[in-house]
Every structure is written in C-alpha cells, then in structure tokens.
Amino acid sequence: MRNIPNIDLNLLKLFVVLYQTGSVTQTASILHMSQSACSHALTRLRTSLKDELFVRENNQMLATDFANKLAVDVLPAFEAITSGLQEAKPFDPSQVERLTLAATDYTAWCLKPFLSDLLSLYSNLSVQIIQLEERIPVQALKECKLDLVCGFEHQQETLESLTQLNWFEGAYVTLSCKSQALPKQLPLELFLSKPHVLIAPWNETRGIVDQTLAQSKKSRKLVLATPHMLATPALLTNTDWLLTLPAKYAEHAANIHHLSVHQPPVNVPNYRVKLYWHKTRQKDPKLRWFISQFCQFYDL
DSSP: OOOOOOOOHHHHHHHHHHHHHOOHHHHHHHTTOOHHHHHHHHHHHHHHHTSOOEEEETTEEEEOHHHHHHHHHHHHHHHHHHHHHSOOOOOOGGGOOEEEEEEOHHHHHHHHHHHHHHHHHOTTOEEEEEOOSSSSOHHHHHTTSOSEEEEEESSOOOOTTEEEEEEEEEOEEEEEEGGGOOOSBOOHHHHHHSEEEEEOTTOOSOOHHHHHHHTTTOOOEEEEEESOTTTGGGGGTTSOOEEEEEHHHHHHHHHHHTEEEEBOSSOOOOEEEEEEEEGGGTTOHHHHHHHHHHHHHHTO
C-alpha cells in the first residue's frame, strides 16, 4: 500500500467546493465558514500540497494545472463518500429480485407454504435454494454467497459468527412397507434384525439413530444411504427395509406410498429446524424483511 498523505480531509472538501464554484465567497457560504477562515484553510492546503492551486483572475479563482490533475481523482472520490454517507433510501420489498438460501430437500419442503405465499405477494422476487455438502456453510454466509441457511440440529449449539432463529422441533418415526405387517411399536430385536436406509444429507456414514444406538453399544445394518429424503420412502415398496425419518414428512409419504408408520424402539432425540444468517448482516434490510415476513407467517 502506498503511504497515505497526512492531510486534513476537511481541506480536500474545501478544494472540491472551491474547484466547483471558483469563488471563495460561495465556498465559505456552502461550508458555513467565514471568508477569513476559508482563506486561511486555503493557505494551509497550498502549503500541504506545495502548489498555488487557484489563481485569482477577475474575481474568479482559476485552477492551476496541478489542481486540474488533482480534481480528476479527488472529485469522484468525494462524490462516492458523500453518496455512501447519505441516508439510505427507504427499503422497498417489491424491488427485491433474488434471495439465495441453502436447505436440504426436507427443509425446503417445510418452507414451501411460506415461500408460496411470499412469492405470490412479491412477483418480482425469485428464490434460489442450494443444497450444500456441509450442514452449516458459515463461509458461504460470510461471503454473501448465501443469504440464509434453513438447517437443523439435534443438540443446542452456539455458532459465534451466526444468528439463529428457532422455527420448530420435531420427532422421528420409522416407515416400512405395509406388506411386512409389523407392529406399531417396533421391538428393539425386530428393529435391529431388519436392513435400514440412512438419509445422509451431507454424505455422513452414520445418522442420529446410529449415534443413539451406539450409546447402548448396539448397531443396525445399513443397506442404503441417500441424501434425498423426499424420494426415499418410495424405495421401501416391496422390501423389508426400514426408514427412520422426521414424522412431519413420514405421515405425508406414508399415505402416498402405502407405507406403515411405527414408533422406533430407541429414544431418538428430537431435531430442531432453524434459520441461520451471518451476524455481519444483522441490519441488512433484505434479510430483516425476509425474516420479519417469516416470523409473521409462522407467528414466531
């Protein structure tokens, strides 16, 4: 980085106004200074920059060649600073064109009622849902590649750089093909004797059921792992496989694919679905609007 010159930025502001007006009187008035103070400030600027900067001719301050060259860089810079410091325009949600969030196919399915309502109200808005390989993509949120993440957890966790909004908590149930005629409450021995399907959104090799079983030094046989929850229940038809998944979707899928719903014989911890966003965007008007709409829709 080049050395930053040690100069009072107020003097550069005077330079900008004087360059634009060509008048010490008008410059003093615009900057709310006396003419004497304005003249003294101009003297200091001339000394700092080692150039006359402006030459008086017929009551007009004419810029020197050095001043003209300086203005090429200084004027646009001050315009950008002024624009940046001006009060932001009122946020208009009808002008929001795009919002990007990460979700699994399940959490995207959970979001459908809200997104359908939102998109019907704001026709200019489009939402892109991305499925990533990590549960909470902190770096992507930090770099604004994502606006929000709709994810879930089984244990309360604190992420220093993220803000979290609790949405809902849900339990797990187990699905089977009806042709198996299994009891509503599955005995542990029967549960462990069956082949199982694992839903692994982030390509994990064990799920929450396996972790729970491991606490009792037990394990189940996994015959298939897939990241796609919504399509998985259809795979159970005409098999002896079991699939443990959120009850919220299991009831829906069981009706469609003629499956039976069971209570698993292990106390699988409930999951919590949340929205996550980066703390650096706490005051982002687009995110604040989206989250406000979300909370109103679900009465959070």
